[in-house]
Amino acid sequence: MxxxxxxxxxxxxxxxxxxxxxxxxxxxxxxxxxxxxxxxxxxxxxxxxxxxxxxxxxxxxxxxxxxxxxxxxxxxxxxxxxxxxxxxxxxxxxxxxxxxxxxxxxxxxxxxxxxxxxxxxxxxxxxxxxxxxxxxxxxxxxxxxxxxxxxxxxxxxxxxxxxxxxxxxxxxxxxxxxxxxxxxxxxxxxxxxxxxxxxxxxxxxxxxxxxxxxxxxxxxxxxxSEKLLLNILPAVIAKQLKLQPTTIADIFHEVTVLFADIVGFTELSSHTSPPELVELLNQIFCLFDELAERHGIEKIKTIGDAYMAVAGLPNYQSDHALAIANMALDMQKAMIEFNQQNNLSFQIRVGISTGPVVAGVIGLKKFAYDLWGDTVNTASRMESHGIPDNIQICEATYQLLKDKYLLEKRGLIKIKGKGEMMTYLLHGRKMSDIG
Incomplete structure (x- = not known):
């Protein structure tokens, strides 16, 4: 012992x-x-x-x-x-x-x-x-x-x-x-x-x-070890995995997924030392983590300079689209403040999609909670085909946000692997809904 x-x-x-x-x-x-x-x-x-x-x-x-x-x-x-x-x-x-x-x-x-x-x-x-x-x-x-x-x-x-x-x-x-x-x-x-x-x-x-x-x-x-586990997996999933160490895969019929990418970060890496680059990225993602915590959103993972989060799972959340929209707007503000404090000019590009997903933990080693499904692919495409310093959303998300947020119709754009899709840009909350 x-x-x-x-x-x-x-x-x-x-x-x-x-x-x-x-x-x-x-x-x-x-x-x-x-x-x-x-x-x-x-x-x-x-x-x-x-x-x-x-x-x-x-x-x-x-x-x-x-x-x-x-x-x-x-x-x-x-x-x-x-x-x-x-x-x-x-x-x-x-x-x-x-x-x-x-x-x-x-x-x-x-x-x-x-x-x-x-x-x-x-x-x-x-x-x-x-x-x-x-x-x-x-x-x-x-x-x-x-x-x-x-x-x-x-x-x-x-x-x-x-x-x-x-x-x-x-x-x-x-x-x-x-x-x-x-x-x-x-x-x-x-x-x-x-x-x-x-x-x-x-x-x-x-x-x-x-x-x-x-x-x-x-x-x-x-x-x-419990803290480390909860930093990797949601509390509900961690408990489920300890009780039943098998593949976990749950279907969620409606959630909202967010992808965010830091524009210009790849170019910066060519003339910045890796330690400085990682420190900058860590500072930015820590700000995003704090926002996720504040809005009750589950961070899924980071991929390079991309950030993925979801609202509506593993615990049901009726206002999942609103929570993600508020976080996306706050991410824009946080990036502006970060640039001012560090004399930088990073831009953030955000994509949002709403729909069903499968979420769970697979494999035997290095467990990670992840999402799969067309909604995830669409959110990724909304980000990659988006405009710097803008938040692009799909039609399903638009229907949930149109009454409370300022939205601009961008129109049909050709999305790789999905054809033409109607997209919108999220600019902010309507004055009547602020506060």
Missing amino acids: MTNINAVRTQLEAIVGPEVFDFETNENFAESYREQRKVFLLSRMKLQAKLMIIIGLTLTAFFVWVNEGIPQKIHAFKIGLLIEFFIILCWFLCKNPLARRYPQMIFLSLCWSATCAIQIDTAILFNYVEPLTNIWNLMFITQATIIPVQWRIHLISQVGTIVCYLGLCVVYRPTFKFPIAHYIEQGIYLFWTAIICVFSVYLYEKLKKKEFRAKRELEIAQEQ
Whole structure:
């Protein structure tokens, strides 16, 4: 799996840049990882609080039962009740919005409610300052297994427990009941328990970070591949192709097709370097892409310095002819502005045709969404037999635009492969329809 991720990562770095995948220094990655761990920390603390409530009630009942004498039973009950109060308080704090900001404080409170609080209570009530290492060990191991998040706060909770106990020793100056060797033995057990717990949490966190990084790399790779796919195919077709990887060919009974060609670009290529030529063409086609996006038109492809687009597919569009007409007029304006900004004199020749087409994806490699049919051929002929700086349309398109646009009858012209055809020139929208 990691080999595949690394391969995808290498390919995508070449496209979007290596800085996107530099997770060690990427602030977005660090923030999203911290947020994910906070959610995990809170959910696990809620679970541990519930377990501690159940265990606390059980132990309280046990100590009340085993202690002899009413005063001792009352003291045991008070200690158990106080500890349960702290645990329940931590449980409610886990559900508070502030818990998302300061989960570490709740973690420490939950730990110390079962270590420091018990030690302090027994010292106050019974003047008993013997180290409760069994409870400490149980708490450290429980937190390391249930809440293995951020080894540093595990270490702080352990150190805090020891510091609390040493503070009580300074205040009460206890007389120890067992030989010093007993406490050394208990201290060694406690030390290694703490080290193992902290180290296991450290290793677990390191593993989770690697898993999170791999998951994010895979998600980003999928997002980038999805974007690349949607730049090649319409969203509907991309989804259909993923679900059914076979030939896709759909009949659309009425769409409007546009062909645009940059007049003078071929002549310019003879005395302009290829990089400069490509940069100019890219700037122009990017303007056309923005117009297609604005008018809800599907770009099909570019062929050299020719641009092909269609309205009315893959999703039905009732005003397909109007959308293409508006885009064609805006393309003329965009070309004028481009010439003024770059001190050039390009002209654009546009051809438009309306009718049925077949659209789809064919072949096994290098998928491309394309159109076929007489309507496509006619639109291409309208462009190639057109006039520079003019938009030439066929009879079918004229019938859809005549009520809202300024049109000039050009007359019958001889079209290669189709004979004579009646054509019209689109000059603009009628004043009553502007705005």
